[in-house]
Amino acid sequence: MQKRITGRFTVILFIIGFMTATQYNTINTDDSRDSRDTWEIRQQLSREKQLYSELLSEISLLEDTLGKYSDEATQDPEAVLKETVADLRSTAGFSQVTGPGIELEIRPSLEAIALGTEITEIPPDLLIRLVNEINRFDGIELAIAGERIINTTAIRDINGYTTVNADPISTPPFTIGITATSMEEARKLASHLTASAIHDDFYIDDLTITISELQEELVLPAFDKEINMEHLQAVEGE
Template identity: 90%
Template sequence: MKKRITGRFTVILFVIGFMTATQYNTVNMDDSRDSRDTWEIRQQLSREKQLHSELLSEISLLDETLGKYSDEATQDPQAVLKETVKDLQNSAGLSQVIGPGIELEISPSLEAIALGTEITEIPPDLLIRLVNEINRFDGIELAIAGERVINTTAIRDINGYTTVNTEPISTPPFMITIMATSMEEARKLSSYLTASAIHDDFYIDDLTITISEPQEELALPAFDEEINMEHLQAGEGE
C-alpha cells in the first residue's frame, strides 16, 4: 500500500514538473517573440519619423518660396524668380557648388602593384555600391572623376567601359569628390566610410579607397549634359 502511494505521488510530481517546464519554455518563447516584434516596430517608427521630418523640411521650404511671391512688400518679383531658378539649378546639380566635404582616391592596391597585376576599369556594380554607401547620408552631392552625379545619373557598362553619365571613367587612380551639408557631417561621413566594409569589396578587385581629411571648401562641377526628360509629361490645364 505504501509503495502504491509513493508511486502515485512520484507520477503526480513528474506531471507537475513537466507542466511547469512546458509553461516556462512557452513564456520564454513568447517574450522572445514580443521583443523581436517590438524592435521591428521601433525600427519602422524610426523610418517613418525620418520621412516625416524630411517632408516637413520640404513643406517649410515650399512655404518660404510661396511667401516670397505672395508678400506684397516684395518690390522686385523678377529677382525672386531668378533666385528660385538658381535654387532649382543648384538642387538639380546644374551649377557649380562649393562647400565642405571630403575626397576619395580610388587606386590600385599595393599588392597589385607589387605583383604587376593588370588593373582594369572599376566594375560598375562596385562603384554603385560605393555611391549607395555615400548616399546613406542626407544632403550629399558628389562627382566621380569630374562627372557630377545627379538623380538621373546612370553608372553602367558600355562596350566594356564603366561609364558615369555615359562618359568613360579612367582606369584607377581617379578621385571622387563628396560635398556634405557641414563640416560636422563631413567628419561623420569620413568616419563612417573609414570603418565601412566597402573596403573589403574593393580589395577583392585589387583596389583601395584613400579618404582625405575633411576640408572647408571643395568644388563640385556642374552637370553639363542634357537632362533626359522623356518620361516627364506636362499636365493639361482646364
C-alpha cells in the same frame, strides 16, 4: 484505498511533470525570429522617420518660396522668380557647387601593383555600394571622376565599361569629390568612411580608398547632360 492514493499521487506527478516541461520549453524557445522581426520593424520605422523629415524640409522650403511670392511688400517679383530658378538649378545639380568636403582617391592596391596584377574598370556594383555608403549623410553632393551625381544618374556597365551618366569612368586611379553642409558634417563623413567595411570590398577587387584632408572650399562641377523627360507629362490646371 491504497490504490486510490497511488492513483492521485500519479496524477499529481503527471501534472507537475507536464508543467515543468512546458516551462522549460518556454524558457529555451529560440526567439531569434521575433528579434529579427523587431529589428526589421525598427529599420522600417527609421526609414519612414527619415522620409518624414525630408518631406517636412521640402514643405518648409516651398512655404518660404510661396511666402516670397505672396508677400505684398515684395516689389520685385522677377528677382524672386530668378532666385527660385537658381535654387532649383542648384538642387537639381545644374550649378557648380563649392563647400566643405573631402576627396576620395580610388587606386590599385600596393599588392596588386607589386604583383603586376592587371587593374580593369571598377565594377559598377562596387561603385554603387560606395555611393550608397556616402549617401547615408544628408546634404551630400558628389562627383565621380568629374561626373556630377544627381538623382537620375545611372551607374552601370555598357559594353564592358563602367559608366557614370553614360560616360566611361577611367581605370583607377581617379577621384571622387564630396561636399557636405558644414565642416563638422564633412568631418563626420570622413570618420565614417575611414571606419567603413567598404574598404574590404574594394581590397577584394585589388583597389584601395584614400581619404584626403578636410577642405574648406571643394569645388564640384555642374551636371552638364540633358535629363530625359520622355516619360514626364505636364499637369493641366483644373
